[in-house]
Every structure is written in structure tokens, then in C-alpha cells.
Amino acid sequence: MEKVGIGIIGCGNISGAYLKAMTSDFPILDIRGLGDLNIELAEARATEFGLRAKSIDELLADPKIEIIVNLTIPKAHVAVALQALDAGKNTYSEKPLGINFAEGKKLAEVARARKLRIGAAPDTFLxxxxxxxxxxxxxxxxxxxxxxxxxxxxxxxxxxxxxxxxxxxxxxxxxxxxxxxxxxxxxxxxxxxxxxxxxxxxxxxxxxxxxxxxxxxxxxxxxxxxxxxxxxxxxxxxxxxxxxxxxxxxxxxxxxxxxxxxxxxxxxxxxxxxxxxxxxxxxxxxxxSLTSPYSDGNFRSIGVADMAHAIRSDRPHRASGELALHVLEVMEAFHTASEEGRTIKITTTVGRPAPLADSLVDGRLAK
Incomplete structure (x- = not known):
């Protein structure tokens, strides 16, 4: 199966776990560059994993990059994801999808209008x-x-x-x-x-x-x-x-x-x-007994790999924007319920993600 080009924006603490799994567990992912506002941080991560540090503009302009993996701090998640969508890229963000439901909803609307995919951590449920x-x-x-x-x-x-x-x-x-x-x-x-x-x-x-x-x-x-x-x-x-x-x-x-x-x-x-x-x-x-794969290590980025396979197979991806938006609304609702002293009805809904019964490696694709 043809690999999917990946660009990573944000090279802080969590990026190490993503890069370790991406480079060892998911051969469909072709990491084409790492970017960060702190170029020294990007260069250090690139050296650690044998990859290339690039400017954010270079990543967004690379025609072979199909997914931008957004590992910035929470308050930058939506801004960076919108940049990726503007550049015609699918985007997958570290959690949460946004810092409030309103901006998460805006991101989902832009993605739908541009017919691009958004996804978000966590993917540990897989x-x-x-x-x-x-x-x-x-x-x-x-x-x-x-x-x-x-x-x-x-x-x-x-x-x-x-x-x-x-x-x-x-x-x-x-x-x-x-x-x-x-x-x-x-x-x-x-x-x-x-x-x-x-x-x-x-x-x-x-x-x-x-x-x-x-x-x-x-x-x-x-x-x-x-x-x-x-x-x-x-x-x-x-x-x-x-x-x-x-x-x-x-x-x-x-x-x-x-x-x-x-x-x-x-x-x-x-x-x-x-x-x-x-x-x-x-x-x-x-x-x-554990009956499903991916139980014996830290597979952070499996959600990105599943999105990559979904792009190639033209199917829904599991760690989806719809799922992340629903969870974001639920989380915000706890604070709203406390502030307003009432029960909050959730306006979004989402289907349960398809179960992951098979490995994503070596062509054994989950349906």
C-alpha cells in the first residue's frame, strides 16, 4: 500500500512517543519533516530519530504531505489545524481537539466544507x-x-x-x-x-x-x-x-x-x-485474555496510522473529528454545569468507532 506523507508540527514532550511509534510500528507513515516555532527543538528531535527539521511553511507547502500531525500546546491546536486545512492537508491533533467547544465546532465545519479529514487523540481506546x-x-x-x-x-x-x-x-x-x-x-x-x-x-x-x-x-x-x-x-x-x-x-x-x-x-x-x-x-x-492487538507497548500515533489507512481504503477513520468534538462538548459541559447550577444537554452525537480487531501492519487491515 502506498505510504502517506506526514508532517509534524510541535516537537515538545509528547512528540517523542509519537515519533517512536511512527518510525517503528506503522510502515504506512512516511514522515517528511518536523517543524516547531523553536527550530532548535525541531532539529533536536530530527537528529534523535534520523529525520529532517523543516520550517512550518515548508511542511504546509510540501505536496507529498497528506496529514499534518499537530502536537502543539492545547491553545494552539485549532489555529494550527486551520492552517493545515487552508493548505489542503488533513490534520490530526493531540488532545483536546480545541480549548472550547465553539472553536472545535468551527474547525469541524471548515473541514467538512473543504472535504478534508480531521482527527484527534486520544487513540489509546484502540x-x-x-x-x-x-x-x-x-x-x-x-x-x-x-x-x-x-x-x-x-x-x-x-x-x-x-x-x-x-x-x-x-x-x-x-x-x-x-x-x-x-x-x-x-x-x-x-x-x-x-x-x-x-x-x-x-x-x-x-x-x-x-x-x-x-x-x-x-x-x-x-x-x-x-x-x-x-x-x-x-x-x-x-x-x-x-x-x-x-x-x-x-x-x-x-x-x-x-x-x-x-x-x-x-x-x-x-x-x-x-x-x-x-x-x-x-x-x-x-x-x-486480551483478544486484540496493540496491548504490549506504547502505540501513540495508531490513530494517525488508522487515518492513513482510511485515506487509502476510502473508509472512516476511528479517532475522528466527530468523536473528538463530542468529547470536547462533554468536557466543557462539566464546567458549564458547575457555573450555571444545572444539567447540560449535549447537542452533538457520534457513532461508536468501528472495533479494531486486526493489525494495521503488513496489509492486515481492519475492516
Whole structure:
């Protein structure tokens, strides 16, 4: 199958994981250059992976590049994606799709008008752990889905990230940073969300960085850093969610899904693999064999590879703009619900992405 040309804009912390997977796991991807406003950063990444650093204008002008992979900080996601669309390129963004629903909706409208594809992370829901859980639900093992819990809680990213300030700017916070993993996986498992209720608070007005090289620096907080809420799904299930940068520690598992006949423990949605456990009503939790590929490593960029195969095969891609826009609306709705003291009805909907039963490598294409 003919390779698909890729240009990468944004060479920060997350780009290393993308490039490692792109260069080792997905032969359909032809990386034609790396760009960043900080050219030294682009050159360092290019040297690390044996690639070429180019200006952003060069990437956008290259006729052999079909997909721009947008790994910039959240507040730049839509601006860079619009540049790519203006240049006639499909675009795939790191999560979230945008920092608010309005700009995400604008991006989707421009893409439709230009008949170009947009996609967005996370793509971890395509990993073997989550696809195995999806298979078990689809087989009816838990019966009718009833509810679940989704939990990410930590003390904050200033402990480890070298430049953590953007996590506390508009477009950051635990819901827009970590929520995409959890909510996207739940849509994969249960389908679209219909209503949201929640509360969002900001316990601290500033944070102190404890990572290097900015150890000791104070940074302001502009977003809620502890969010608790409930999602009602179209299928009738009701899921509790908690996302926080203010919790010292906890004992919740990342994802549980409950049904009338059983319960599933779903792996961490920030990972591709992990253990799936199933409890049949009246029984005990038992580990389940993983039945899908991509469970034994970090395959970040599988969403890009799936988009590339979808372009060549003329089929929908799974980590789609429609999915990312729906998740963005849901995430924003928690903040709106808290501010306005009411339940928020979700205006978008999306079909569950097609399951990924087969490898994308060596021509064994998923249907």
C-alpha cells in the first residue's frame, strides 16, 4: 500500500512517543519533516530519530504531505489545524481537539466544507486492553449497561513535567488534559453521552513547580483543578467521573463498567494494554485474555496510522473529528454545569468507532 506523507508540527514532550511509534510500528507513515516555532527543538528531535527539521511553511507547502500531525500546546491546536486545512492537508491533533467547544465546532465545519479529514487523540481506546473490553460488552457479558466510574486523581503535573504551566492555563486542567482518555474510551464502550451534571473547583490560585529545570517557580492557575460529575449516556447508563490535580492519593481503579449481569474492570485509558477483569453476577473477578492487538507497548500515533489507512481504503477513520468534538462538548459541559447550577444537554452525537480487531501492519487491515 502506498505510504502517506506526514508532517509534524510541535516537537515538545509528547512528540517523542509519537515519533517512536511512527518510525517503528506503522510502515504506512512516511514522515517528511518536523517543524516547531523553536527550530532548535525541531532539529533536536530530527537528529534523535534520523529525520529532517523543516520550517512550518515548508511542511504546509510540501505536496507529498497528506496529514499534518499537530502536537502543539492545547491553545494552539485549532489555529494550527486551520492552517493545515487552508493548505489542503488533513490534520490530526493531540488532545483536546480545541480549548472550547465553539472553536472545535468551527474547525469541524471548515473541514467538512473543504472535504478534508480531521482527527484527534486520544487513540489509546484502540489498544488491545480497551478493544478486548469492547468485545466483552458487545458479546453481552455484562448484560444491559447500567453505569460505571471513571477516575483520574493526582497531586498535579508540576511534579514531573519540565514546562507544566500550560496545564493550568485555559485549555488545561484535569478535565481537558486527562478527561479525553476516559470519556473517549467510555464512548467507545457505551456510545455517546446525552447529558452532564457536575461541579468544578479551584482550591489553589497558584502552584509551585518541583520538577527541573523550573524547580521553585510559582505559576498561576486559571482553570478548575478538581472536577466531579455524572454522565448520562444515550443507552441509559449513568457514569460517575472524577478528574483532579489536587488529590494526594486514592484507591479507585481508572475505569469500571457495570451491567445487569456483570462488571468489567477496564485498564487505564492512558495506556494501550493492561489487565481486563470480568465479574459474572454471583461470581468473582477473573482476568481476561486480551483478544486484540496493540496491548504490549506504547502505540501513540495508531490513530494517525488508522487515518492513513482510511485515506487509502476510502473508509472512516476511528479517532475522528466527530468523536473528538463530542468529547470536547462533554468536557466543557462539566464546567458549564458547575457555573450555571444545572444539567447540560449535549447537542452533538457520534457513532461508536468501528472495533479494531486486526493489525494495521503488513496489509492486515481492519475492516
Amino acid at each position: 489498544g488491545g486492553g480497551h478493544q478486548t473490553a469492547r468485545t466483552l460488552i458487545d458479546k453481552g457479558l455484562i448484560g444491559q449497561p447500567v453505569g460505571g466510574t471513571a477516575t483520574f486523581m493526582c497531586p498535579g503535573h508540576e511534579r514531573w513535567h519540565p514546562n507544566p504551566a500550560f496545564y493550568y492555563e485555559v485549555g488545561g486542567g484535569p478535565m481537558l488534559d486527562m478527561g479525553p482518555y476516559y470519556i473517549t474510551d467510555l464512548v467507545n464502550l457505551l456510545g455517546p453521552v446525552s447529558q452532564v451534571a457536575g461541579f468544578a473547583i479551584t482550591p489553589r490560585a497558584e502552584r509551585i513547580i518541583t520538577s527541573e529545570p523550573r524547580n521553585g517557580e510559582h505559576i498561576p492557575v486559571h482553570v478548575p483543578t478538581h472536577v466531579a460529575g455524572v454522565m448520562a449516556f444515550d443507552n441509559g447508563a449513568v457514569v460517575q467521573i472524577g478528574m483532579s490535580f489536587d488529590v494526594a492519593g486514592h484507591k479507585h481503579v481508572p475505569l469500571e463498567v457495570y451491567g445487569t449481569e456483570g462488571t468489567l474492570i477496564v485498564p487505564d485509558p492512558n495506556r494501550f494494554g493492561g489487565q481486563v477483569e470480568y465479574l459474572k453476577k454471583g461470581g468473582q473477578f477473573e482476568e481476561q
